[in-house]
Amino acid sequence: MSVQRSLFDEVMVPTYNPPEIIPVSGKGSRVWDQEGREYIDFAGGIAVNCLGHCHPDVVEALQEQSQKLWHLSNVMTNEPALNLAKSLTEKTFADRVYFANSGAEANEAAFKLVRRYAIEQHGEDKTKIISFTRAFHGRTFFAVTVGGQEAYSAGFGPRPGNIVHCDFNDIEQFKALIDDDTCAVIMEPIQGEGGIIEADPHFAHEVRKLCDQHKALLVFDEVQTGVGRTGSLYAYESLGVEPDVLTTAKALGAGFPIAAMLTKEHIAACFKAGVHGSTYGGNPLACAVGLKVLDIVSDPKLLEQVTVKSERLKEGLKTIGERYDVFSDVRGKGLLIGAELKPEFHGKARELLNHGLQQGVMCLVAGPNILRLTPSLIIPDKDIDEGLTRLDAAVKCMVSV
Template sequence: MNVNRALFDDVMVPNYNPAKMIPVKGEGSRVWDQEGKEYVDFAGGIAVNCLGHCHPAMVKALTEQGNKLWHLSNVFTNEPAIRLAKKLTDATFAERVYFANSGAEANEAALKLARRWALDKFGAEKNQIIAFNKGFHGRTFFTVTVGGQPAYSDGFGPKPGAVQHVDYNDLAALEKLMSEQTCAVMMEPLQGEGGVISPDAEFVKGVRALCDKYNALLIFDEVQTGFGRTGSLYAYQQLGVNPDILSTAKALGGGFPIGAMLTTTEIAQHLKPGTHGSTYGGNPLACAVAEAVFDVVNTDDVLTGVQKREQLFKAKLAEINEKYDIFKDIRGKGLLIGAELNDKFDGKARDFLNAAAEEGTMVLVAGPSVIRFTPSLIIPEQDIAEGLERFERAVAKLVG
């Protein structure tokens, strides 16, 4: 069979429009395509490959578990799931864990739990969910409705009700909308897809205080920010605020599909047997790999290394900007970095992504005008230097 990009167009639903090249091999922060061309990976599978490609600890865990036990129904539990849940609860505010397969599923569980908690404790009228414009929480109909990007949720008929949005970092707008009918506020502790937008410290504390005032749950979507991405295991740990529910996925499995919802014992009791479930959620393969990822990521060396690498990226991007004057802002935390194009290049982020790929660097976008970098948390410094040199060559070609 001749497996090429043209065959993709023949056999796949056209909701994606991937690059012409097809990657076939990865090692660390380098990727090779079918033609043998090598790329430095600053995309990380959209903040997923937190230990790069084919990390030995992950390969070992997958191989060992693959020779033991792959799947059970949730009529049974399994050792890797219990171990991973224990490690997650020991390292966070949480006391209970629910496993799913993706960030959208973890968020779906979080939202259903919030609604069920409110119904049980306060009655059916307490059902309002508030989220933020430009937020992103997944592609199920519930999560895409809660996400604050109508382009993703419009066109599929009537949406789930009692969901409203305000602007991120606008505490006054949130306060005006909240009431005793609010059951939950859902937010990213750093907006990713919406342009890599950091929250004001007072905003986060204000959201927590408003949730307390109105007996509403605070849900942190840490699908992209979690598992070391910002230089702590979870971003909330640097904000001085605890959520009531937290969703995690992406880097949790380092590339193996897994998601989780974390919460407290008191809130968790409202998902009684039969109220929610997942066929694959918590399967031994996924949990064994995620446990191996956890053991590497949740160390001082890796987490402090993220902060050091952040500075290397930002310093070099600032140098590039001094030469070519393309960025309005370079922002983000840890290795979730956004470089916003200035007015001269407004709306052209994808052109830079394509040009970077031509030069052998894989980057992302976050909206039409923000170039996003989410590499491995342990990317070698020489790969940062090499990748950004290639990126600079791409910039020079576009600007020149």
């Protein structure tokens, strides 16, 4: 059955407003729509498709598991979940794993865990959560309240309480907020949705120190930065600051829904049987995919290439920026890249994205002024170059309107 974009407005809850095209297939970093038009994918499913579309090894892992066992729920454990949890603990600071299905759910688990742990260890008053302005942690009610955009939690009635926000990278403000009633601090090593803003390493180290002084847990939301995106398996490694809890999703499934919350044994111990759970969390299909993805992405050679490709893409963006005098900044780490529009083009990021589609390149935005690119970690150089050529044409359209 051939369907069209107009059906979206008839049958979908209008939480989104997608463009007219409907992509139908993808291979590597190229995607084709219903009309057979080709796009270079610089969006990567919003930092999800870390191995491009239909990576043969990932397809094989999914197909193999699909012939064996699809689902049991958590009344039983399963081999892929155990293998993936083992691999995650071997490759990170963590020694315990909880599986969920989305970034927001992994964060929900983390927020409940840090509250539970603090209350059990230190008493009922230790519930304050410190988060950061412009942070994004997903769309559950707890997650939007912890997140740093007030508008996302407005209009839904009373919010979860005792959550405060600090300006990102402002250590003096942070010092004034943290106290012995603080149970946890939640931060993204690089704010993604907030505009590709890196945590200052000095700030992150001070936050870690102050968390220890006040017996507060440090949670890193690595939903966007994790699984190779910034050139290390997790961004905390290159920041040199180890969290107590880490959430990961998006690229862990490379396009198949899976998420995980990682933590230490003594913290995990407060989540006893029945305290938290999920029907689909740890699903064998998702975990078989996750295991294969983690295996491929943790290869040091692949991770090195992320930084090399990052330079190529950033250089190309800078050249376009200079040619049309449009970008005030090109920033980001690895393949989490932002190009900020100059003040005279403020508010035009979405327009640029639409021009990109016209020219055959898929991009993202981070707010009204920032073009965001999160392509596959293994995007071929020729696709980077071709995507840049098409983006150049899109920018030309934007400036000539």
